[in-house]
Amino acid sequence: MTTYTATVTVRLKRGVLDPEAETTKRALERLGFELDALRFTERYEVDLDAADADEAEARADEMAERLLANPTIHDYEVAVAEA
């Protein structure tokens, strides 16, 4: 068994309004920054033991599918590296 860190990145699907990001963007603009757009993502780092990277990725993928992301509004991606 090897210890891996699976990084799960969850973001809103394109086109889904993100009021928190919009508010943050406006706050940055008030501070004088110029920007076109700003997006939030949520990143989860999961440490787990697995036989190989594929198994670690499959397990993290299922975690995203079943809890970390809501497929109605989110896309997600999983990246795995040895811890």
Place this chain on the structure above:
Amino acid sequence: MIAVVQFGGSNCDRDAVRALSDLGFEAERVWHEDPLPEETTGIVLPGGFSYGDYLRGGAMAARSPIMKSVREAAEDGVPVLGVCNGAQIGCESGLTPGAFTTNASARFQCEHVYLRVENADTRWTAAYEEGEVIELPIAHGEGRFELDAERYEELEADDRILFRYCDEDGNVTDEANPNGSLGNVAGVLGDSESVAVLMPHPERASLPQLGNTDGRGVLAGFEG
């Protein structure tokens, strides 16, 4: 007996029991770690902040063990009503379509809203006329209904939208939409008519002493 499921962080469970009792129903709170009583004839997923709204409103409660029993009961035709946080739990658990997410204002909104009854041919809306305008309170930070365009069209075609936010005269407008919900949707049916969720609080507008009883009709849906 109507089981009002109490999660850690639920805070409208007592209100629901009181309003249902006033309507003549036998209703009891059931702690989410306890089994659903065998004599359960209806289920309320009440409002509140289950699990502190961690991750997303309703996300944790939707995956708690009692929800398996709730899903099975729903499949057996037991009526299930999700209100506010309970509506988020309903959507997160797949009992009802769509998602209730962060208000367009990015603020918690606590106010009275008008709702137009879209489909009066369900147990939850039979007390109203189609097109009737009712007034209910809302209190949520994550109430913006979202669904992809294709499934939203199906939802409309199947007449599964129960209520839309509207103005006092029943006009469904952007100005009358408190949270940016797609299509001003405030409440929807699940796959079967026996399951419904809505963000506004019928249980807070059911006791005559409170001056507004517009919500009684929704709770009366447990009569079938």
